[in-house]
Amino acid sequence: MLFHNPVFLFLFLPIVFTLYFYTSKYSKFTYEYVLIVAGIFFYAWFNIYLTPLIIVSIFCNFIFGNLIRNSTQIIFKKKILFISIFFNILYLSFFKYSDFVIQNINYLFNSNIQMLNLPFPLAISFFTFQTIAYLVDCYDGNIKKTNLAQYSLFIIFFPQLIAGPIVRYNYMMPQFNDEKNRFINRKNLTLGLILILIGLFKKIVLADHLAILVDSGFENYQNLEFFGSWLTSLCFTFQIYFDFSGYLDIATGVALLFNIRLPQNFDSPYKATSIINFWQRWHITLTNFCMNYIYFPWIKSLKNINFLNAMMVTFFVFIVVGIWHGPSWLFVIHGGWHGVGLIINHSFKKLFQFEINKYVGWFLTFNYVNLSLIFFRSDTLDNSISIIKGMSGLNGFSFPIFFEDKIYIILILLISILISFAFKNTKYLLENFRLENK
């Protein structure tokens, strides 16, 4: 079930909302179960046969977490931590990347291994990262008390289950356990509904319309010349932003109805004036996760910490970020592209003392990101190269015929640009919203 599905908005959400606050009146504990059952139902709606996948993960990791927390021997603790992280990565890899690996083996060795054709395991990328963060928190002694219901709720809370943000245990659970949050809060309710509306607008009015032009552009990529390829790539750049940030606005809004404040994942990323700055504004919880759990431990484990080593690690972290997005070499290229961008950015800062003018910085950053997203969207490398060629003018300058009935989408693109650059974002709204008391 997706957030913009009417069944979710007009049936599922009101029922869960009512049950949550109604049962909270009579019992201290039922609220957990309402949200857990809702989460399982929400997950099962996509594919009921995959539901055991998340339940098995929850059980196993709850046990791992307890073993780590309760152990007094540091060596044993460390062993279990490594085993459990390895288990989670293997679990994710098996369901998400088996066919990709088989495909590559077949290609390399000319073999003919049958693909597994497993159904797409929804949300697994997100809950795997969230679980790893939990296990490290257990290791660090940050989690004093937990039980199966609390841990399940942490993983399966439906607003952030499918597409994040990636949250930390100690950020979420005190909010759930605060008894003040068991009553309907007028301010949160209003703000939540506003955010849901903003998210729906971003998704349905902007992203879904931009997608029409993007799909047709990428389908006819061989015929795209200058205008067509620029239009296609720009539309995708705004489509993906509004699709993802719209989805997260809805997630934040829905969570707020239950008085839960999710961390912000976007902070007007297209206003970024450097690639470093871009990753401080785009998919923030993913960047934080990678910094905390991959980048820092990796660098700290090196004997010799110097600029070159740090840059190598940065590059590999972004290869991981790329592959995390999906089983395709194009995602790897997208990740690597950003890795290289960061290396250039850091090297420039190190070598030259002067600061680039912020408009020049913005222009370079935006175009660099725009190009990277072509690889993100393309089905084949050929497809990406053809569009980049078109953008450079090598394929001519006439306006493609198949865009003629989609001229109105240019208007949508202009509105998207205006909103991205001239408007304050939902982070600002969340921080500054006041409900006037009459």
Next chain:
Amino acid sequence: MEDNKQEEVVCKLKIIFEKLLDIKIESLDDLVFGKTKNWDSLKHLQIIINVEKEFSIKIKTSDVTALISFNKIKDYILLN
């Protein structure tokens, strides 16, 4: 006694920050990751490593990205 300790921590921290970020500190409250000049992920790591060395403490993996301002790092040191 408490004040003395705090002063000492602030003093040592200031030296680390000024050296690594190559800046002159004016206000401690303005020192924030991502906002202060030069304070990016790479410098952040160097700050963390230097703080660990200087104060002989171990900063937990899960806390590294939470310590995103001068004051937060200072409080962390005082608590540990």
